[in-house]
Amino acid sequence: MRALVIDDSRTMRRIIVRILHGLGFETVEAEDGRQALDLLAEGPVPDLACVDWNMPVMDGLTFVVHARADRSLRGMTLMMVTTESEHAQIVRALAAGAHEYLVKPFGPDDLRDKLELLGLLPVEATS
Template sequence: MIALVVDDSRSMRSILARILTQLGAQVSQAGDGKSALALLEVGPLPDIALVDWHMPIMDGLQFVSAVRRRPEWRPMAIMMVSTESDQHHIVQALAAGANEYIMKPFTKDAVQEKLELLGIAVMNIQTKGNQGES
């Protein structure tokens, strides 16, 4: 699995990258939507992008819309990772083209469950401190 984590918080990127690595992913990171689009242009196309909502320069919703306008990027699944929990935001993200939505805070188990729902193969690599919590 190749995963892209898009979040303006380095600490949140670190948490997600650690979880995804434990699930067998190769992880790249971007601090905003625009930088993430630049990574997609270079390739390879990730299997999944985990995207924060509120970011400077280009927010998560703008990133999702931009990705879905490019047919060659459509195979990439997109999971919003956000503190926005109301129905309006979830519907808005799914309508823009996100495939899944997970609220902060989350556990490793919750991320794994969402990836499996998307049909993305994961493997559990046991490391120090890997007890199912992020």
Template sequence: MRALVIDDSRAMRTILTRTMDSLGFEVEAVGDGAQALEAVQRGPLPDVCLIDWNMPVMNGLEFIVEVRKNRDWRDITLMMVTTEAEQANIVRALAAGAHEYVIKPFTTEIIEDKLSMLGLL
């Protein structure tokens, strides 16, 4: 299984990469939504993307909208992992096509539980 970690924080990319690696995923990490879109276009397609909301160039919500425009990418599982905790933002992300929403700070167990619920573990 392949995971794409999308976060502008180097520390958070490291934490999520280690978490996903420990769960058996092959991981690529990038710093913004535009880099993530390039990675998806380049392939191979990730099984899951872990996406921060607030990033330069292209934010997480914009990335989700772009991914959902392409039918060839409909099987990619999209999970927000962000500090954005407002109910309205959670609703916006899920309405745009995110499958799950994790609010930072999180534990490895939370990520593992969400991935299990999504059928990825």
């Protein structure tokens, strides 16, 4: 599995990348939505994009809209990973085409659980 982590915070990218690596993902990183679209135009489409909302140049919601409009990216799962926690923001992101929404701060288990819900990881057996 391959993931694109889009966040203007280098620290947050590192946290998400570390969790994803632990779950078996290969990762690439972008600092904003514009840089992410440029990366996607150059290389293979990842299985997942973890997208922050508030970024300079191109915010996460605009990225989601552009990604959903591009037929070559329609198979990519989009998950917002952001501090935006208002219900209206969540609805906007999902309506624009995000598949899931994770509010910062979060722990590794929270991210893993979302990936399981999305079918990108096998569901862990509970005893």
